[in-house]
Amino acid sequence: MPKTYVMSISIITPHHNDFKGIKQTHDSLIKQDSEQWEWIIVDDFSDDPIKESLIEYLKNYPCKNIKLVFNDIKTNASVCRNIGVDHASYNHLVFLDSDDMIAEDFISNRAIEVQDFAVFKNFNLIDEKGNNKPAPTKDSNYLNHFLQAKFIWQTSAILWNKGFLIKIGKFNTHLKRLQDIELSIRALFLSNNYRVIDNKVDFFYSVSPINIKKTPINIICESVNYLISHLNNHYALDKEQRGLLTGYYFLCVRYFSRSEDKRDLNHVQNSLKVFYKKNYMSYFGYMRALLFINLYKINLISNDLFLKLNRYFYK
Template sequence: MPQLEPLISIIIPTFNRCEMIGQTLDSILAQTNQRWECFVIDDGSTDNTEQLMSFYCGIDSRIKYYTRPEDMASGANACRNYGIDVSQGDYIKFFDSDDLMFPSLLAEEIKIIENQGEVNIISCGFEKFTDKEMNSPRSYNVNLTDDILKDFCFGNLVLNTPSLLYSREIIGNTRFDEKLCRAQDLDFGFKILIKNQMKHIPLNKVQVKVRVHQLSISGNYLNRITSEALLSELKVRKDIAEFLFKKRSEKEAQQSILYYFLVYRQMLLSKRYKLFFYNLSKHRSFCRRLKWKLLLIGLVFVLTGRGETKFSNEVKLTLY
């Protein structure tokens, strides 16, 4: 008997997205490769998600609908973790309930697996779009190498869940941190990246469209971001920066520090001044000289509303 192609499990957390998730599921049903299963994990929707999912489950038995168990924490992280446990695929793709796949995505990924053998991560490019404009001039994750950690350090790789395919083997016992409310995909992806014997194959072509709207993480970001979200991202980026500072080359470490300190820039732009001064003042690890410069720039920004550009430039100048 001919050997079956690997099975891909698509895991989609959702919450009150019945107006959008249908388009996402249509893009999955349109895949030219049919070796997939899809698990939609509902985080407690109060709209018509359940009725819509009943329709899609009736169309194709590979689409399965679950509600997050009550004994698990609320949020997309717990939904993704539950999806890992109930899925059966050899490979896992975490997708969002408002994004779209190109029809050839899974076929392209399966082709790489068949040609390359054991692959831990496959990345594809993505573009952002809004409901008014389906095309974006900027593409992400399309100039990558097989050194995925180096690509990440220099900002060439965006660790967002829809553009990455993970082998179940490399995921192992790694799970999404259910305490994080922001940067959870960055935290999860980085934990995978630093595992030993990592084999990454980049597709280097756009195969996913990521929707930007008022309810998305990217949409209206500065007006909606909470202090809790900023602290969540600060923790994740601090842990990553400290790891890379110890383990990678000097240039890669410097780049990681840059990403970490720019979280403080977000605090200034969102006018979370108390959060900015408190967290930056207690920072005791690397770049003390930079810390004091940024504290001064932050003070000028609060008093005059100016200096944000200087903040970004000062970080880069100090590091390079």
């Protein structure tokens, strides 16, 4: 018999044309050692055959705690997650992507009291070949790690108090990328009561190498520009925190390093200007980064050296 727990959790999964992933997530949920969960699938305007397959599949597994919500237009994962929050019955929320996997005790391990949010910091990363390794974790200033573009936990690592998440505005739908990062930064700034738990690994996050065809460099740079401008406008960052944010400039450089088109360097250079104008970078730091760009443009330094120099000075 399954264990019975007082705490109930709403699991929210955004989905677009990933029927295989939905079936995988469903298989994980029905094997849970707790029945105290509901699953909200928000379909982001999948192709009609996928939607029909999903409806037919769930008919074979009638379950009162599975909700299927269809969007009328294509949006994005953040919009879908916010819609899922609106449909959630319980005050404890987890966002789970359809390509990630959970152990049988994932739900029961999260049957805890949550004031604002709790982070289950230990999870494993699974690459495209199915290999897994522990994700990086830190035991110091969590906010500063995120401000430096060191992403020490992932969306599904967080157990949210629904009331707190709604209070701070849920996911920022203006961002095309880095939405979960911005939300973690915002939550760390605004929370008076959160926990970081040194848990056993019960969550497996699928990762893949940077693919600029899926995430073009202009989208990354635009998102970085929005994020650092938003932080500048809404938070009183101290000198140390402002200095950390050049890690996001290096993020632009890192994505560019996978590009085969030197014209993409213009997006990196535009982001560099934003960092300087927002006083995240000194004049000397700006001119040094600009020098690296110009040297690379005229082939005086290699792509590898361009990346290494920027990592050393700005990461």
